Amino acid sequence: MKIAIIGFGTVGQGVAELLVAKRAEIERKIGDFRVVAIADLTGSIWGDFKLEDAIEYRRKKGRLPSDRSAKEIAEEEDYDVMIEVTTTRLDESGIEYMKTALKKGASVITSNKSIAVDFQGLMRLAENNNAKLMYEATVGGVMPIIRLLNSYLALCEIIGVRGILNGTCNYILTRMEEEKLPYSQILSEAKEMGIAEANPSADVEGIDAGIKLVILANTIGIPAKFEDIEIVGITKITPQAFTVAMQKGYTIRLIAEASKKSLRVSPRLVPLNSPLAIKGTMNAAMIKTDTAGDIFVAGRGAGKFETATAILSDLYELVRTN
Ligand code: HSE
Numbered sequence: 001m002k003i004a005i006i007g008f009g010t011v012g013q014g015v016a017e018l019l020v021a022k023r024a025e026i027e028r029k030i031g032d033f034r035v036v037a038i039a040d041l042t043g044s045i046w047g048d049f050k051l052e053d054a055i056e057y058r059r060k061k062g063r064l065p066s067d068r069s070a071k072e073i074a075e076e077e078d079y080d081v082m083i084e085v086t087t088t089r090l091d092e093s094g095i096e097y098m099k100t101a102l103k104k105g106a107s108v109i110t111s112n113k114s115i116a117v118d119f120q121g122l123m124r125l126a127e128n129n130n131a132k133l134m135y136e137a138t139v140g141g142v143m144p145i146i147r148l149l150n151s152y153l154a155l156c157e158i159i160g161v162r163g164i165l166n167g168t169c170n171y172i173l174t175r176m177e178e179e180k181l182p183y184s185q186i187l188s189e190a191k192e193m194g195i196a197e198a199n200p201s202a203d204v205e206g207i208d209a210g211i212k213l214v215i216l217a218n219t220i221g222i223p224a225k226f227e228d229i230e231i232v233g234i235t236k237i238t239p240q241a242f243t244v245a246m247q248k249g250y251t252i253r254l255i256a257e258a259s260k261k262s263l264r265v266s267p268r269l270v271p272l273n274s275p276l277a278i279k280g281t282m283n284a285a286m287i288k289t290d291t292a293g294d295i296f297v298a299g300r301g302a303g304k305f306e307t308a309t310a311i312l313s314d315l316y317e318l319v320r321t322n
Contacts, residue, residue, distance in 0.1 A: 001033040001319070004079035004106075006070050006097045007086035008040035008058055010194070011111050011137075014308035015083055020052050026312070030319040037077045039070035040086070046077055074100040081107050081318065083311060085137075087198065088113040088211065090226065095122060098133070105129045109314040111137035111307050116214040120223055134318055137310035139212045140165060140283040143299030144310075147317065149219050149287070156289040158220040160259030163285030164278060165212040167301035168196045168203035169234050169254040173267075174279045177251050180239035195281055195302040205233035206265040209256045213265055216285075217258040224263050232266040245269055251277050259288075 005012050019026065019035065027033065037046035038054055042063035045054050058064055074082065074097045082101035088094060094114025101108050102125045115122055115135055126133040136146045140163070149158060164170050168190045175186045187204060190196050202208045210229040217224035234254050245252055250269040253276060257264050270277045275296045278284045283301030286294055300306040 001031065001081060002036045002079045003033055003081050003083060004037040004039075004073065004077055004101075005035060005083045005085070006039050006074060007084060007112070008038050008042075008064065009085070009087070010304045011085040011307045011311070012038070012040065012083070013055060013058065014304035015085065015311050016051055016055050018305065018308050018312055020055065026315075030316055036079055037073045038064060039068070039073040040064060041070070044068045044070065044073050046073060070097060071100075079106055081109060081315070083315075084108050084110040084112055085307075085311065086112055090114065090117060090211070092117060098122060099125060102126050102129050102131050102133065105131050107132040107134070107318055109134045109137075109311055109318065111135075111311060113138050113208070113211045113215065116211045116218075116226055119215060119218040132318055132321075134314035135215065136314050136317075137307050139215050140285065140299060141167070141301040141303060142306040142310045143283045143285070143297055143301065144313070145216070145285055145287075145297050146219060147313070148295070148297060149216075153287065153289060153292070153295070156291055159288040159290060160257065160262075161216055161220060161285055161287050162255055162257045162276070163216075164253055164276060164283050165216075165256045165265075165285075165301070166203055166206075166209040166254060167281035167283060168200065169206075169209070170278065170283070170301070171195070171281045172204070173234060173237070173252055173254065176237065176239050177242050177246070180242065182239060183234060183237060193281070204235050206231040206254060207233075209254060209265045213256040213258055213263065216256070217263060220258065222258060222260065222263070224258070228263050230262075230264045230266070234267055237267055246272070249273075253277065 255268040284298040
């Protein structure tokens with residue numbers, strides 16, 4: 001299998017490092033593979049190269065060796081699978097590389113939340129070209145929710161999903177709950193931890209959770225667009241609000257909710273003993289089904305190797321189901 005990696009920042013390098021470190025084990029499970037091209041905004045590398053050398057070069061020189069662009073690589077190289085791990089952009093430019101790959105009949109595995117821009121269109125494009133678009137890593141990092149919905153629960157009716165889809169907000173709210181510190185003070189620490197978006201207002205204003213909710217809603221058959229989501233962030237929550245809530249046995253969490261009746265991201269009271277009162281950067285979700293009651297799932301919502309693990313899980317699934 002020939003793999004092209006588009007995007008060679010934290011997640012792209014995480015994927016490459018796991019492919020190097022676990023090559024024997026991965027090849028036992030998915031067969032032989034070769035990374036035939038890597039590209040990002042700094043440059044590219046393709047043809048006959050060693051993956052470990054590319055990682056080393058990128059780390060030492062802060063760029064990839066060739067000036068050939070990611071667009072050219074995506075269009076001109078021959079690959080079976082594109083691992084698209086570029087940054088989320090909320091316009092058509094964010095899904096350009098994926099479209100190029102799908103039009104060529106190559107499958108795409110992505111962590112790029114830009115798929116929310118045209119989820120249905122991308123899925124149709126994949127189907128029409130006999131390719132697949134796999135996106136486990138876009139929602140909740142390594143929390144295995146997409147496969148759970150698309151495969152394990154495929155024959156259930158999903159009545160709704162409620163969840164914590166932003167690790168940065170959950171971290172801030174947890175610290176507020178425990179230490180009664182104002183949100184602005186904790187945000188700077190969250191930024192240092194490297195889980196916040198490049199523009200962290202996307203986290204604290206609920207936009208990132210909203211984008212993920214669009215992806216989840218579409219996954220359960222609600223053809224939502226970003227504009228359909230009602231969004232309130234966490235910027236107005238005070239430490240005092242926690243004091244009041246906790247006296248009554250509640251905490252506050254940023255809850256994203258998708259059902260036929262509601263598409264909403266907002267701070268909500270959550271009973272302190274609820275599994276959704278989860279702490280720190282964890283993501284979690286409660287899935288309400290017709291025949292199996294409620295199913296709870298949780299996992300680390302971000303991180304280099306966590307997200308890379310979700311990408312590799314999709315790679316395995318792609319091969320397994322082909
Ligand atoms: N900024 C996101 C978060 C990263 O805090 O959850 C993962 O999408």
